[in-house]
Amino acid sequence: MTRSGLRGVSRRRLLGWTGAGAALAGAGAVAGFAAGESASDAPPDPSGGVVPFRGPYQAGIVTPAQDRLHFVALDLTTTDRRAVISLLQRWTTAAERMTAGAEAAPGGAVNRNPEAPPSDTGEALGLPAAALTITFGIGGSLLDKLGIPRPPELADLPPFQQDQLDPALSGGDLCLQACANDPQVAVHAVRNLVRTGFGTTSVRWSQLGFGRTSSTSTAQQTHRNLFGFKDGTNNLKAEEGALLDEHVWVPPPQGPSWMVGGTYLVARRIRMHVETWDRTSLAEQESLTGRTKGEGAPIGQAQEFDLPNLAPDSPIGPDAHIRLASAQNNGGAKILRRGYNFVDGSDGLGHLNAGLFFVAFMRDPHRQFVPMQSQLARFDKMMEYIDHTGSAVFAVPPGLGDGAYWGRTVLEG
């Protein structure tokens, strides 16, 4: 399936369009890529196909992590609730179209009045859907602006030791996480949504990512972060339905009804001083991490997926990263990580502006992420090689049923 202004007929048939001006009939027609599978237990093959846009949960969470990310945080430039609702409706339509491999709007990049600017920016013409997912989140500041009570889980994160947060890289009223197996497809999605938002939203910050650092499915190999280590070995996986219910999805008794089936997203932009890390001995690198660099096995074990020995006298040191971050060390708390590497050019001083854009999903950031990060900020020796430069928390509402739009249950009560 390709985006093409010239080959719209086949795409329309595939999408089940009924004619010019007709709305998308729904993602059902394209869900054949994931026939008979729900979003939570056996996600679709992400190699280049279409990930269903609608479902009980938003896509882009337990969807097998795509290779590329473009994440954007936006601020409202209005407090007019009708304007926000109108934008979310237009966003939803455009996002559903783009995840199906279509252009952002009817008419698209080339098939329109030559005197008018094209309704799609065009750089994804001819590219496949590339497993594009667009995940929508709401910041606490948006709820404050519109007079909607914040769920307690959406309280601002406390400051952590050694935080180096830049306000220009933190927070945001809304977020859009676009993931795809083609960076151009992800950028195209964000760019067109940002354009749609002018007058109602403006970009606060945005982050590109590559080389997914976490596997979110047992079918995926574990990728490596820019320290050269496998990252996300012990992550929650799409196939672990019971654990996802326990740690990721908001259950009915918790918080407002509009968040049931949703989750909370914590984003941290972590600058990694790769130059100094690279001068560190292999033994020190492995000791700081708590895993071997090659296999990724816990220190003292042979295989990547062997369980780490976290007994007090184990070869994994008291301040090793995996011990401090482990569920055992954090009251059993687990999170679903979905981060990406980044290199944002260089820092003007001769070093790469490189790092990890940490993205994680969880039921309650304050019971799951905060204790974990408090431990890491205080005791993790790896902190000598990293700075947390950006931070944000977003409520990620549940997936959309037919006809629903992003945020409807929040804004219309």
Added chain:
Amino acid sequence: MSRRILAAGDGAKRSSTVVMGAALAMLALAACTSTAPPPPGQGGQGGPIQVQASDTACEVSATEAPAGNIAFAVQNSGTKITEFYVSGTGDRIIGEVENIGPGLSRQLIVEVPQGGQYTTACKPGMVGDGIRAPFTVTGNTAGSTSQDAVLASAVAGYQRYTNSQIEAGIARTQEFVDAIKAGNVEQAKALFPVSRTYWERVEPVAESFGDIDPRVDGREDDERDPGVAWTGYHRLEKDLWVTGLQPDSAAMGDQLMADLRDLQARAATVALTPVQLANGAKELLDEVATGKITGEEDRYSHTDLWDFRANVDGSQAAVAALRPAIDQRDPALGPTLDQRFADVDALLEQYRSGDGFVLYTQLTEQDKQRMTQAIDALGEPVSQVAGLVTA
């Protein structure tokens, strides 16, 4: 000046000349400024409606007139240069007189074929929204509201705006040049951003003459043919703010005046199309985004916000001229444009300093962010106008 030159194609000129001819024949909407007495029968009781424009008041002798030709005689009894406007829905200016000096009288004849609510406004000091009052036009005169006629009247209306802006700009720029010739640097500096205002309002029209724009508004680092000197506003800007007046500064001033008169003569005969109006409105906002919010344009004087204001004025005038055509095709777009222009106006007012603005160098990064956001918000709906009027 933008780095992209908008060329008015000959074919476009020919076809739109026909449209314009039709517009003038129908007199759907036209106004002119004149120093001659109005033809009998115009205005309220057979004579022009008197407007006493002071620094603080705008006394209009009648608040109602029948549809057709309406004549106003504007007397500036204040101490500031003033302007007088008659506008319709969406601040669509249907007639204006610019540059009325203290003690002077000017006459305005507005052609208003359709009855309804209009607004009169005096603008002492040429700033802000002016001193406004409602004005009622009763009855209707024959006039077509067909789409072609609406577009034709949009073009004719904008053409009048352009011509009056150029005329006023020549007068103010002459004062600027006179100050330079007199060696009065401080006065010339004060007049520099004011004299540019008119040019910046109609820049897309000026840019349609590819040779005038580089001569009037070129930058020092622009590429020029061998032997072609750097001339125009920015050359004089550098003289005033950086190098001091040069032996050829006076000659540069004379050259600028000659180029502006050249523009005036050519603009009077150019035939614009509705698409050129719409694209001009968009390009003026592009100018703001790339030339003014960046501080690129007025790099020596840092008076970029004057140009910002003028570019938005010009964009709004072009959009307002097209407003009836916009309303015919997409009733939702006009109110959005009104709101977004109002947002930009409100934002710019925060940077007022006296009759002018703060300097670019006084802006913070956050100020520039807010300006960028406001122009992005306005630029998207404005960019839809060209497609709409050709749909």
